[in-house]
Amino acid sequence: MSEEVSAPIHTTPVTAPTRLSWRTGLVEYGPPALLVISLLLLWEGLVWYWAVPAWLLPSPSRIATTLVTSLPVLAEHTIATLTVTIPGFTLALVAGFGLGVALDASPLLRRAIYPLLVTSQTVPIVAIAPLLVVGFGFGLLPKVLVVALITFFPIVVNTIDGLQGADRDQRRLLEAMGANYWQLLRLLRLRAALPAIFTGIKVAITYSVIGAVLAEWIGASAGLGVYIARSLRAFRTDQVFVAALVTSLLTIVLFTLVSLLERWIVFWKGER
Amino acid sequence: MPTLELHSISKTFTSPAGPMLVLDRLSMQVAAGEFVAVIGPSGSGKTTLFNIIAGLERPDAGAVRIDGVDVTGRRGQVAYMPQRDALLPWLSVIENAVLATVVHGGDVAAARREAHALLADFGLQGWGDARPALLSGGMRQRAAFLRTVLWHRPIMLLDEPFGALDALTRAQLQQWLLALWDRLDRTVLLVTHDIDEAIILADRIYVLTPRPARIALELRVALPRPRSYTLVTDPAFARLKRQLQQVLMNDERG
Numbered sequence: 338m339s340e341e342v343s344a345p346i347h348t349t350p351v352t353a354p355t356r357l358s359w360r361t362g363l364v365e366y367g368p369p370a371l372l373v374i375s376l377l378l379l380w381e382g383l384v385w386y387w388a389v390p391a392w393l394l395p396s397p398s399r400i401a402t403t404l405v406t407s408l409p410v411l412a413e414h415t416i417a418t419l420t421v422t423i424p425g426f427t428l429a430l431v432a433g434f435g436l437g438v439a440l441d442a443s444p445l446l447r448r449a450i451y452p453l454l455v456t457s458q459t460v461p462i463v464a465i466a467p468l469l470v471v472g473f474g475f476g477l478l479p480k481v482l483v484v485a486l487i488t489f490f491p492i493v494v495n496t497i498d499g500l501q502g503a504d505r506d507q508r509r510l511l512e513a514m515g516a517n518y519w520q521l522l523r524l525l526r527l528r529a530a531l532p533a534i535f536t537g538i539k540v541a542i543t544y545s546v547i548g549a550v551l552a553e554w555i556g557a558s559a560g561l562g563v564y565i566a567r568s569l570r571a572f573r574t575d576q577v578f579v580a581a582l583v584t585s586l587l588t589i590v591l592f593t594l595v596s597l598l599e600r601w602i603v604f605w606k607g608e609r
Numbered sequence: 610m611p612t613l614e615l616h617s618i619s620k621t622f623t624s625p626a627g628p629m630l631v632l633d634r635l636s637m638q639v640a641a642g643e644f645v646a647v648i649g650p651s652g653s654g655k656t657t658l659f660n661i662i663a664g665l666e667r668p669d670a671g672a673v674r675i676d677g678v679d680v681t682g683r684r685g686q687v688a689y690m691p692q693r694d695a696l697l698p699w700l701s702v703i704e705n706a707v708l709a710t711v712v713h714g715g716d717v718a719a720a721r722r723e724a725h726a727l728l729a730d731f732g733l734q735g736w737g738d739a740r741p742a743l744l745s746g747g748m749r750q751r752a753a754f755l756r757t758v759l760w761h762r763p764i765m766l767l768d769e770p771f772g773a774l775d776a777l778t779r780a781q782l783q784q785w786l787l788a789l790w791d792r793l794d795r796t797v798l799l800v801t802h803d804i805d806e807a808i809i810l811a812d813r814i815y816v817l818t819p820r821p822a823r824i825a826l827e828l829r830v831a832l833p834r835p836r837s838y839t840l841v842t843d844p845a846f847a848r849l850k851r852q853l854q855q856v857l858m859n860d861e862r863g
C-alpha cells in the first residue's frame with residue numbers, strides 16, 4: 338500500500354488482515370468448491386455404475402464412513418506422527434538457521450560446505466532412511482532425523498539468501514554509523530532475512546509431515562505411515578485414502594499456523 | 610583551519626570497459642558552520658566522494674581530515690544522509706531517528722525524548738510511532754533528515770536530499786530547511802543537481818566536471834541570511850545562476 342494518509346495517527350498502524358466478505362468469499366471459493374463436489378459426485382456415480390470393488394477404488398461415501406468409524410485409531414496415529422514431525426522440523430529449523438548464519442559469515446565455509454549440501458539433497462531419502470534405522474535402532478531418533486534431513490535444506494538456503502539480500506543502502510547507512518558485524522546482523526540483516534526464512538519454513542513444513550509418514554513406513558510401531566502400511570497389506574484401500582486425507586489436512590494446518598506466525602512476525606511485509 | 614578538508618582525493622573503479630577514473634585529485638575545504646553545496650553532472654562521482662568522506666570507500670590517493678586529524682577510511686565521523694532515504698521498514702519514525710544512538714551504544718531513552726521534541730519542527734507531529742510505509746515522499750525525507758540530525762555529528766553530508774521529490778515538495782522542503790538551518794549550528798556538505806537549490810541554501814558552491822570529477826568552479830554565494838524563496842527573483846541570484854549554468858553547459862559539451 339502506497340497511498341498517503343492525510344490525518345496524523347497516534348498509534349502504531351497495523352494493516353488489517355484483509356477479511357473476505359461472504360460475497361468475495363463466494364467468488365473466491367465458489368468455483369473450486371463446485372468443481373470438487375462435482376468430481377466427488379462423478380466418482381461416486383462411476384464406482385456404483387461399474388460396481389468397482391472397494392479394495393481397488395472405494396467410493397467417497399465409503400471413505401467418509403471409514404473416516405468416522407476409525408477416528409479414535411486415526412487420532413492415536415496422528416499424534417504419533419506429530420511426535421516425529423515436530424521435533425524433526427524443530428531440529429531442522431535450529432540447525433538450518435544456525436548453519437545458514439555460519440555459511441553467510443564465512444565465504445570459505447560456504448565454498449566448502451554448500452556443494453556438499455546440494456549433493457546431500459540429491460541422495461534419495463528412501464535409501465538413507467533404512468541405514469538410519471540400522472544405525473540408530475527403532476526408537477524416535479532415526480525418524481526425527483529423516484524429517485530433519487528432508488526439511489533443513491530449504492531453511493539453510495533461504496537463510497543465506499535472505500541474509501545476503503539485505504538492502505545495500507540500508508547496510509551502508511549502518512556501516513557509516515560505524516556498526517560492527519553483530520550490530521549489522523541484529524539491527525538489519527536478520528530482520529531483512531525474515532521474509533526469505535519464512536519462505537524456507539513454509540516449504541519445509543510442507544515436506545515435514547510426508548517425511549514423517551515415510552519414516553514410519555520404513556520402521557515404526559505407530560503413526561500414519563504404519564497405518565497406511567497395515568491398511569495396504571489388509572487391502573483396506575478406504576483406510577489408505579483416509580490416512581492420505583489426514584496427512585494432507587495435517588500439512589495444511591501446520592502450513593496455516595506458519596503463515597499466521599509469519600504475518601505476526603514479518604508485520605511490515607506488504608505495508609509498502 | 611577548515612573543519613573538513615579533502616586533500617587531493619583520487620578514486621578509480623574497475624568497470625567492464627577497464628579502469629575508470631572517477632575522482633581526479635579532488636581538494637575541498639569546508640569551514641566550521643559553513644553550508645557548502647556540490648553540483649555536478651550525473652555519474653560524476655558525487656556519491657563516491659561522500660562514501661569516501663563517510664569511510665565507506667577508501668580513496669586510492671589523498672586524505673580526509675577533520676579538524677586537522679586524518680580520518681581517511683574511518684567510519685562514524687560524520688552524519689550521512691544517503692541519496693535514498695534507507696529508512697528501515699520495520700522501525701517506527703522515532704526508532705529510525707535514534708538508530709545512530711543505538712549503534713553507538715548511547716542513551717537511547719534520551720535520544721527518543723529528543724526525537725519526540727523535534728517531531729513538530731520536522732513536520733512529523735503525531736507520526737512518531739508510524740512506520741515509514743505510511744509516510745509520503747516528503748515526510749520520509751524529513752524523517753531521514755531527523756535521523757541525520759540525531760546522529761549528533763558536527764558535520765553532515767546530505768546526498769541529494771530532495772532529489773527524488775516533485776518540484777513543489779522540493780521547494781517546500783528547501784524553505785523548511787532554510788528556516789531550520791540557523792538553529793541547527795552544523796557544518797553541511799550538500800550534493801545537488803539543482804542550481805536554484807544550491808544558491809538558495811549554500812554559502813559556497815563547488816561545481817564538478819563530468820567524470821573524472823575535478824573542480825570546475827568554486828563560487829561564493831554572498832547573499833544575506835536569513836534567506837527565503839523570494840530570492841529567486843533577485844538580480845544577484847540571476848547573476849550567480851547564469852554563471853553556474855555557463856560552467857555546467859560548457860561541461861556538458863566536453
Ligand SMILES: Nc1ncnc2c1ncn2[C@@H]1O[C@H](COP(=O)(O)OP(=O)(O)OP(=O)(O)O)[C@@H](O)[C@H]1O
Pocket residue numbers: 622623624631649650651652653654655656657658692
Ligand atoms: N562500487 C563501485 N564499483 C564500480 N563502479 C562504481 C562504484 N560506485 C560507483 N561507481 C561508478 O562511479 C561513477 C560515479 O558514481 P557516483 O554514484 O559517485 O555518481 P554521482 O555523481 O553520485 O551520480 P548521481 O548524480 O547519478 O547520483 C558511476 O559511473 C558509477 O557507475
Ligand SMILES: [Mg+2]
Pocket residue numbers: 655656657692768
Ligand atoms: Mg549520487
